[in-house]
Structures are given as C-alpha cells and as structure tokens.
Amino acid sequence: xxxxxxxxxxxxxxxxxxxxxxxxxxxxxxxxxxxxxxxxxxxxxxxxxxxxxxxxxxxxxxxxxxxxxxxxxxxxxxxxxxxxxxxxxxxxxxxxxxxxxxxxxxxxxxxxxxxxxxxxxxxxxxxxxxxxxxxxxxxxxxxxxxxxxxxxxxxxxxxxxxxxxxxxxxxxxxxxxxxxxxxxxxxxxxxxxxxxxxxxxxxxxxxxxxxxxxxxxxxxxxxxxxxx
Numbered sequence: 001x002x003x004x005x006x007x008x009x010x011x012x013x014x015x016x017x018x019x020x021x022x023x024x025x026x027x028x029x030x031x032x033x034x035x036x037x038x039x040x041x042x043x044x045x046x047x048x049x050x051x052x053x054x055x056x057x058x059x060x061x062x063x064x065x066x067x068x069x070x071x072x073x074x075x076x077x078x079x080x081x082x083x084x085x086x087x088x089x090x091x092x093x094x095x096x097x098x099x100x101x102x103x104x105x106x107x108x109x110x111x112x113x114x115x116x117x118x119x120x121x122x123x124x125x126x127x128x129x130x131x132x133x134x135x136x137x138x139x140x141x142x143x144x145x146x147x148x149x150x151x152x153x154x155x156x157x158x159x160x161x162x163x164x165x166x167x168x169x170x171x172x173x174x175x176x177x178x179x180x181x182x183x184x185x186x187x188x189x190x191x192x193x194x195x196x197x198x199x200x201x202x203x204x205x206x207x208x209x210x211x212x213x214x215x216x217x218x219x220x221x222x223x224x225x226x227x228x
Contacts, residue, residue, distance in 0.1 A: 001048035001117060002026045006036040006064070007079075008057050019106055025113075033059035033067075040071050047074050048117050051109075052096075054080045062094055069095030075116040075158075079104070089202045092157055098195060115185045133168045136226030138207065140168055149207055159184060160203050163196075167213065167223035176220040 003025045007013040010031070017027040028047070030036040033056045040047070050068060054061025061078070068076055078091045078099040088099055097116045100109055133140040137150045145161050147154045156164065162184045167175060181196060200221060204210045214224050 002028065002046060003113070004028050004030060004036060004039055004047045004050045004074075006030045006033070006051065006056065007053045008032060008055065009053075023110060032056055033061070033064035036064060037067055037071070040068060040074070049113050050074055050076045051113070052076055052078050054078060054082070054091075062090060065091060065096055066094045073158075077109075077112055077116060085198060085201065088198045089205065092160065092198065092202050093206070095157055097157060097159055099198075133165065135168055135171060135212075135223070138168075138209070138212070138226065140165055147207075149209070154206055156203070156206065159199055160206070163199050164203055164223075167221065171223050171225040174216050174219055174222045178220075180220060 001024070003020060005013055005017060005020070005027050007016070007029065008031050013029050013031075017029060020027050028039060030039055036050070036052070040050070052061060052065060052068070056064060061080070065076055065078065068074070075097040076095065078096045079102065080087065080091070080099060081102045082088075083101045091099055098112050100112060131141070131143055133142065139148045141147070142165065145156075145158075147156055147161065147164065163180065166180065166183050177196060185195070200213055200215075204213055209226065211224060212226065214222050216222060
C-alpha cells in the first residue's frame with residue numbers, strides 16, 4: 001500500500017518510514033502542507049492512506065485536512081498531541097477518518113492504518129440493495145451517502161455516515177459496542193472504543209439531535225427514531 005506521510009520533523013519521519021516499510025508500506029514523505037497537497041493532485045500517484053501530523057510549518061494541520069478532503073476521498077489519519085474531545089471532533093468534522101494521539105504505540109498506529117484502509121476498499125466494492133432510510137426528519141440516501149435533516153444537507157465523514165446508517169437500519173435495537181466496531185471499523189481491536197465515542201458525539205452535534213443516538217450503559221448504542 002502507498003502511504004503519504006505528512007511530517008515536518010525529518011528524524012521522526014525517517015524512523016516512522018522505516019517501521020512502515022518493514023510492514024510493507026510504500027511511504028512518500030511530505031514535509032509541509034503544500035508538499036502534501038501537491039502530492040495529492042488529481043491524476044497523481046494514488047495513496048491508500050494519508051498520515052497527517054497537525055504540527056506543520058507552513059499551514060494549520062486542520063486546514064490541510066480540509067483541503068485534502070476536497071481533493072480526494074483517500075482516508076486521512078490525524079496525528080496530534082491534542083487529546084481533548086473537542087479537538088478530535090473538529091478534526092473529524094473536517095473529514096479525517098481517524099486520529100492517533102501522541103505519544104502513540106506503533107502497534108496502535110498500524111492497526112488504525114489497516115482498519116481505515118480495509119474499510120475504504122470494502123466501501124468501494126459494496127453495492128447496497130436499499131436506496132433510502134427515513135427516520136422522521138432525517139433522510140439517509142445510501143447510494144449517494146448523503147444525509148439531510150428537514151431538507152437541509154448535513155456533511156458527514158465516511159465513518160460517521162457508516163455509523164448512522166448501521167444504527168438506522170434497525171431503530172430501537174441496541175447495537176453492542178463490539179458489533180459496531182466490527183461493522184464500521186472492520187476490526188475487533190479494543191482501542192477503537194474511544195474513536196467510537198468521539199464519532200457518536202460528532203454525529204449528535206452535526207445532526208443537532210442529541211437524543212437521536214442513545215447510550216445504553218455497559219452495552220452500546222441505539223437509534224431512537226424521532227417522531228417528526
């Protein structure tokens with residue numbers, strides 16, 4: 001798999017590139033936001049994953065993520081020292097597929113890279129027999145992966161859409177955390193649990209319907225169908 005590593009620290013990049021190469025990745029190193037965007041021009045080399053460090057010298061990492069998402073659907077994993085939920089939600093809102101908080105374990109990073117890349121491949125290969133789900137004012141169009149509330153479009157990331165579509169298929173039914181992680185992230189890795197919580201919080205905020213997704217303590221989540 002080709003991987004674009006966006007990291008301004010050459011020593012960190014060299015060490016990480018060596019680890020990734022040992023695990024079969026073909027790494028291209030971009031030292032700035034501008035280099036990353038140039039590497040992702042339409043018709044250029046295709047990448048399976050973009051690993052984006054937010055501490056870049058020329059542009060804000062969040063801004064770079066937003067620009068990347070406008071150019072390509074390639075999965076983006078943010079690498080950040082900011083561990084607060086608000087920062088993570090902001091990154092997901094801009095189109096990041098996942099995040100890793102520094103300092104991170106190499107095994108965790110590899111697991112997340114494989115998880116987002118597997119999911120991306122399966123999304124491209126999957127054709128749904130259903131076309132639309134309606135839940136009160138919420139409309140979910142599966143073929144186009146579009147969501148609207150009261151007719152107003154709501155921009156969701158890939159994982160946010162997958163999570164909402166999964167819960168919406170069976171309103172009122174409790175989905176276990178393990179089941180959601182398996183279906184949406186295609187992994188059984190326990191470290192994905194925190195990512196799930198962030199995605200749920202982001203969905204509640206974007207849809208402006210905090211009660212739509214109910215937390216069932218100790219079990220998982222369920223979608224409570226709105227009445228209007």
